[in-house]
Every structure is written in structure tokens, then in C-alpha cells.
Amino acid sequence: MAEIVLSSIAKDIVRRLVSAAVQEVGLLWGVKEELTGLEDTISTIEAVLLDAEEKQNHNHQIKNWLKRLEDVVYDADDLMDEFNTEASLQQAMLGSEMTKKVRTFFSTSNQLAFRHKLGHKIKAIKERLAVIRDDRQFHLEERHEESRVVARREDSHSYVPEEEVIGRDEDKMAIMKFLMDEKIEENVAVISIVGTGGLGKTTLAQLVYNDETVQKNFDLRMWVCVSNDFTVRLLVEKILKFATDKDLKNMEMDQLQKELRKEINIKRYLLVLDDVWNENDGLWLSLKILLSNCAKGSRIVVTTRSTRVSEIMSTVEPYILEGLDKDKSWSLFERMAFKHGHEANNSNIVEIGKQIVKKCGGIPLVLRTIGRMLYFKNSETEWLxxxxMEFSRVPQNDILPTLKLSYDNLPSHLKQCFASCQLFPKDYEIDVEMLITVWMALGFVKQSDSTKCLADTGREYFRDLLWRSFFQEYHEEKLENAKCKMHDLMHDLTTQVGGIKSISVQPKRKTNFDKSTRHVLFNFHLDSSQQIPTILFQANRIRTMLLLGQSSSTGQxxxxxxxxxxxxxxxxxVRILDLHNLGIKVVPNSIGKLRHLRYLDLSQNEG
Structure with missing residues (x-):
């Protein structure tokens, strides 16, 4: 069940309520008393929210209390946005001609009516909060959280992608031996790397794919993330896009087949199909026929958790990837858990660490995340x-609950940032700067230093989550141009913990909808308002609208x-409005009514 994380939002509401600007405008508008009452009420609640969030999974009463509180806290957040926006517009009245135009664009027709309405809203929210506050039938302790963003990390531990992979040399050589085997008769031979999640199947495939010897052995190399999207057409599109960098979504299937044949004809290619789940042997046979018009020595490497997939797709014995052995597991763990990557001087901590490693089952993803989490624990008492108290409750080799322990130890603002990544589909290559902008627009990034801009603080958040292994980084570019991905198990974790109420709209599929839905993404090319499910228009709390499936806007x-x-x-x-690649020339004047809007993407349009 999704967790509810409200402490960071409530803390920010209190911060804004006590700010000098809000107090001054509140006095001017005659609502200072109402604002003070709201601050007192929400401060009382905010003081116990950290304790409530920690206990919610073990106490249904607390869980239900938080659920009742959730909508009211978000309504209070919306109210503060509205209040701050109107206050800024009042100040703009004394500005330049340009700011006056902006003011006219956004202004309220009747300021007195607005202030009266605002006073009633403040009072109503305060009363709703007070009822929920007083209805608490359980004890919660007051707790305060200190920021832990990279606080203890030395310069040598600043953001650097983990280039070295421990303990996979033999596995790499085994896959390379298959790729180079000249005795194989088929034009295209297929091997599957099969194993449970978190073992490093994708990492192993990357090691092989990027090896210099392998690069020299093939005329063409292609990498396609498959996940649940195993349709012949979609895979052919992805393969061609990787090989040619052309957008071929508007082509008929016959044209796609011709393009594929032309691209691989008389070439020796290497194709990696990463994270395959679909067990339909008919689909695979159809794709394999299309991929057979090539030079002898071509190879396909498949990564999958499914033994059935490996049996269907492999032309040779599947490669079963095992966990790391005891020594290699410890080597990886100590690199993650201890400063400078060496074991601690305290022999008791080392012994506790070895007990923890034993329970990690040799799974690299678990060793990394648990190790990084323990890096922030200083004492033997904390490790023990x-x-x-925590690790002993998790069943052996139960990966998701183990990963959740690392999530549980995150500060609340990083929990929000991590959970928000459920907005993106599995295997989606996320633009890091865009992700940070989303966090800022949703109010997740807090100003911790007056000398530092909000975007730099957001980048610190990202580096921290990346360093803790919540993200995987695939590019060596500067952070400002970087792309990242999330391991599919980590994505599963965002769904488990993320109480951000998001939905993904798919073409010709029923949308699972809740009236309190706050975040919507369209995971296909949206080119007509008729494709927007009418049920969405019943939602009056939507904060995010992302168009992640947009391709060419030609002809729209x-x-x-x-x-x-x-x-x-x-x-x-709405706070985040993505209108990119729609082929639009003008934005309607009604956009001026979007008082909460913080991020607007108009890129790749005609204007």
C-alpha cells in the first residue's frame, strides 16, 4: 500500500505562513487573524507528522488518520500558492509597464471579492484541519528532522558514476565467448542472461556491449529496452530508431520491414534486448524472421527474469546469472558502506556488516543500497x-522489502523526490534537469542556503539519490546534460511507497481514475483532444500534466x-504543464488563469 508523506509539505506551509511577506499582506487584507489560526493548527499537526509517517505501516488508525489529512494539507498548499500569487500581483501594481502587462494578464477582476473569498477559504481549511487534529485517538511524539543531504560525505565521495563492477569478470568472458564463437552455424544466434531482479543482468550486458573487442567484431550494435512493450511493430521501431536515429512512428509495417532489412542486410550485428517479459513465442518468432536477413555471426543477447522467456528465445543454453560469492559481496559492500571504500577500524562494526552482507544474498543492487544507507550511520549501536530491529524482519532474498529499508531511512524531502519518479514509465530515460525542474515545480526542493539557487539545491538532491543507488546513470556528460534511468525494482518501489496519486494514460486502455488524482502522464503521442479521457475532467486537483510520448508534430x-x-x-x-511538440502556434489567453503554474514546456512547437 502506498505511503503518505506530508511532513515536508506541512513544514513548507508553516514556513510560508510565518514569512514577513505573507504576514504583511495578511494584515493589509484583514486576514491576519485567520492566517495565525491556520498556522497554529497546522504547526501542531506538523510536529507529529514524522512520527506518524514512520508508524503508518504498522498501525491502521494512523494510516487512516494520515489519509484523512492528505487532501486537506494539499488544499492548504494550494491556498498558500494562491495567496502568494495574489500578493506578488499586488506588489507588481507598482512596477514597470511590462510588469503591469503581466499583472493585467493574471489579475483578479474584483480584488475585494477575492479577499473575502480567501478569508473564507482560510477559515474552512483551518476548521477541517482542527477536526482531524482533535480526532486523533493515539499517541504521537513530536519530532524534528535535520537535513542530511550529502552532509557527511567527503569530496572523494561526491557524485561519480560507479564504473567498476565487482565480481563479474567470469560472467563477462562467458558471454563474450558466445559472441565470438565462429563455430555457430546460424546467421543469428541468441543467448539469454536469466536471473532474479537486482543481480546485474543489464550491467553484465553493458559490460559486454561496450567491450572494445566486441565493438570491433560487429558492424552494427543496437540496444533496445523491451520491458512490457513486446510488440513486433514497437520493437522494430525501437531497433531502427537506435540504428538510424530516425523517427519512424508514422510508417506502415511494410515500410518498417523494408527499412529493417536495408539496415541489417549483409551486416554482422549485435542486438541487446534488455528486460524481456513477454512469453508469447509467436511474437518472438515473427521478430526473429525479420532479424535473420543479416551476415553470419550476428548475435542477440536477451536479459530476462523469466526462465520461460529464456527457453523461447535462446538458440543456445541460457546463461544463469548467480549472486556474488561471499568475498565479492563483501568487497562491493565495503566500497559502499565505508569511507574511502575500506572497512572500518571497529571490528564489531565489521562483524555486524558481514552478518548484513550474508543476508543480502549476493544481490548487487541490495548490497549497494543497504551499504550506502549504512554509510550515514556512525556508531556500532546504529548498525546493530x-x-x-529492521533487517531481521525482512525474509531472506525478499528484495523489494529490503530496498524499502533504504527508502525508510531517507529524509522526507528525498522520499518525495524519489516517489515522484513513478510518473515516468519503466526504462524511461529521464532528463536530469527536467526531473529537477519537476521537483522544484512541485515544491519538493527547499531553500537551504540563501547563497544557493533552488536548482543547485535540486541537483544536490539528485546527486544524493544517485549516490545512494536509487538512480542509475548512463552518461558521462555534465549533470546539466545528463540522462538517468531507474532500475525496474526501484521503479516498483516508487509505486509501492509513492502516495502521489498519479495515473498513466494509455491509448485504448481504461484509465484507473481517482477524483483526487494529482499527476497525469500521457505515455503515447497525443495529437487530438478526443484522446483525453473524459473522466479526467472530473479531477479538480491535478497538479502535473506530462506528455512523455510525443514524437514528430508534423501534420498535426x-x-x-x-x-x-x-x-x-x-x-x-496545474503546476506542471507540458505542451511540447504539439505543433501549436499560439497559447490561449486562458493560460493567465493558471495561478499555480510553475513549469510550462512549449519547446518544439511552431511559434
Missing amino acids: SFLE GGQGQSVCDVLVSSFML
Whole structure:
């Protein structure tokens, strides 16, 4: 069941309520008393939220109390946004001609009516909060959280992608031997790397794929993430896009087949199909036929958790990837858990660490995340408490609950940032700067240092999560241009813990909808307002609208404009509005009514 994380939001509401700007405007508008009452009420609640969040999974009363509180806290957050926006507009009245135009664009028609309405809203939210506060039938302790963003990390531990992989040399050589085997008769031979999640199947495939000897042996190398999207057409599109960097979504299947044959004809290629789940042997046979028009010596490497997939797809014996042995597990763990990558001087901590490693089952992802979490625990008492009070409750080799222990030890603001990544599909290559902007727009990034801009603080958040192994980094570029991915088990964890109420809209599929849904992503090319499920228009709390499936906007014309007009006019609380690649020329004036809007993407349009 998804967890509810409200402490960071509530803390930010209190911070804004006590700010000098809000107090001054509140006095001017005659609502200072109401604001003070709201601050007192929400401060009382905020003081116990950290304790409630920690206990919610073991106490249904607390869980239900938080659930009742959730919508009211978000409504209070929306109210503070509205208040701050209106206050800023009042200050803009004294500004330049440009700011006056902005003011006119956004201004309220009747300021007195707005202030009266605002006073009633503040009072109503305060009363709702007070009822929930007083209805608490259990004890919660007041707790305060200190920021732990990279606080103890030395310079040698700043963000660096983990280039070295421990304990996979023999596995790498075994796969390379298959790739180079000249005795194999088939034009295309297939091997599957099969094993449980977190073992490093993808990492092993990357090691082989990027090896210099392998690169020299093939005319063409292609890498495709498959996941649950195993349709012949989609895979052919992905293969061709990787090989040619062309967008071929508008092509008929016959044309795609011709393009594929032309691309691989008389070439010796290496194709990695990463994370395959679909067990339909008919689909695989159809794809294999299309991939057979090539030079002898071509190879396909498949990574999968499914033994059935490995049996269907392999032309040779599947390669069963095992966990790391005892010594290699310890080597990886000590690199993650101890400063400078060497074991601690305290022999008792080392012994506790070895007991923890034994229970990790040789799974690299678990060793990394648990090791990074323990890096922040200084004392023998903390290590022993984790082993006996937390780790002992998790069944052996149960990976997701083990990973959740690392999540549980995150500060609340990083929990929000991590959970928000459920907005992105599995295997999606996330633009890091865009992700940080999303966090900022949703209010997850807090100003911790007056000399540092919010974006730099957001980058620190990302580096911290990356360093703790919640993300995987695939590019060596500067962070400002970087792309990242999330391991599919980590993505599963975002769904388990993330109480951010998001939905993914798929073409021709029923949308599982809740009226309190706050975040929506379209995971396909949206080119008509008719593709927007009508049920979405019942949601009055949507904060995020992302278009992650947009491809070429060529030929959309007025249809893309209709999508823009509908999205702009229908969701008044939206903070993140993605209108990229719709083929639009103008933005409707009604966008001026979006008082909460913080991030607007108009890139790749015609204007």
C-alpha cells in the first residue's frame, strides 16, 4: 500500500505562513487573524507528522488518520500558492509597464471579492484541519528532522558514476565467448542472461556491449529496452530508431520491414534486448524472421527474469546469472558502506556488516543500497539496531522489502523526490534537469542556503539519490546534460511507497481514475483532444500534466492546438504543464488563469 508523506509539505506551509511577506499582506487584507489560526493548527499537526509517517505501516488508525489529512494539507498548499500569487500581483501594481502587462494578464477582476473569498477559504481549511487534529485517538511524539543531504560525505565521495563492477569478470568472458564463437552455424544466434531482479543482468550486458573487442567484431550494435512493450511493430521501431536515429512512428509495417532489412542486410550485428517479459513465442518468432536477413555471426543477447522467456528465445543454453560469492559481496559492500571504500577500524562494526552482507544474498543492487544507507550511520549501536530491529524482519532474498529499508531511512524531502519518479514509465530515460525542474515545480526542493539557487539545491538532491543507488546513470556528460534511468525494482518501489496519486494514460486502455488524482502522464503521442479521457475532467486537483510520448508534430495542425486549448482551460491547479511538440502556434489567453503554474514546456512547437 502506498505511503503518505506530508511532513515536508506541512513544514513548507508553516514556513510560508510565518514569512514577513505573507504576514504583511495578511494584515493589509484583514486576514491576519485567520492566517495565525491556520498556522497554529497546522504547526501542531506538523510536529507529529514524522512520527506518524514512520508508524503508518504498522498501525491502521494512523494510516487512516494520515489519509484523512492528505487532501486537506494539499488544499492548504494550494491556498498558500494562491495567496502568494495574489500578493506578488499586488506588489507588481507598482512596477514597470511590462510588469503591469503581466499583472493585467493574471489579475483578479474584483480584488475585494477575492479577499473575502480567501478569508473564507482560510477559515474552512483551518476548521477541517482542527477536526482531524482533535480526532486523533493515539499517541504521537513530536519530532524534528535535520537535513542530511550529502552532509557527511567527503569530496572523494561526491557524485561519480560507479564504473567498476565487482565480481563479474567470469560472467563477462562467458558471454563474450558466445559472441565470438565462429563455430555457430546460424546467421543469428541468441543467448539469454536469466536471473532474479537486482543481480546485474543489464550491467553484465553493458559490460559486454561496450567491450572494445566486441565493438570491433560487429558492424552494427543496437540496444533496445523491451520491458512490457513486446510488440513486433514497437520493437522494430525501437531497433531502427537506435540504428538510424530516425523517427519512424508514422510508417506502415511494410515500410518498417523494408527499412529493417536495408539496415541489417549483409551486416554482422549485435542486438541487446534488455528486460524481456513477454512469453508469447509467436511474437518472438515473427521478430526473429525479420532479424535473420543479416551476415553470419550476428548475435542477440536477451536479459530476462523469466526462465520461460529464456527457453523461447535462446538458440543456445541460457546463461544463469548467480549472486556474488561471499568475498565479492563483501568487497562491493565495503566500497559502499565505508569511507574511502575500506572497512572500518571497529571490528564489531565489521562483524555486524558481514552478518548484513550474508543476508543480502549476493544481490548487487541490495548490497549497494543497504551499504550506502549504512554509510550515514556512525556508531556500532546504529548498525546493530538496523540488523536486529529492521533487517531481521525482512525474509531472506525478499528484495523489494529490503530496498524499502533504504527508502525508510531517507529524509522526507528525498522520499518525495524519489516517489515522484513513478510518473515516468519503466526504462524511461529521464532528463536530469527536467526531473529537477519537476521537483522544484512541485515544491519538493527547499531553500537551504540563501547563497544557493533552488536548482543547485535540486541537483544536490539528485546527486544524493544517485549516490545512494536509487538512480542509475548512463552518461558521462555534465549533470546539466545528463540522462538517468531507474532500475525496474526501484521503479516498483516508487509505486509501492509513492502516495502521489498519479495515473498513466494509455491509448485504448481504461484509465484507473481517482477524483483526487494529482499527476497525469500521457505515455503515447497525443495529437487530438478526443484522446483525453473524459473522466479526467472530473479531477479538480491535478497538479502535473506530462506528455512523455510525443514524437514528430508534423501534420498535426489544428488538432495539436485543440489539445493545448483543452489542457490549458480544464485544470486550474496545474503546476506542471507540458505542451511540447504539439505543433501549436499560439497559447490561449486562458493560460493567465493558471495561478499555480510553475513549469510550462512549449519547446518544439511552431511559434
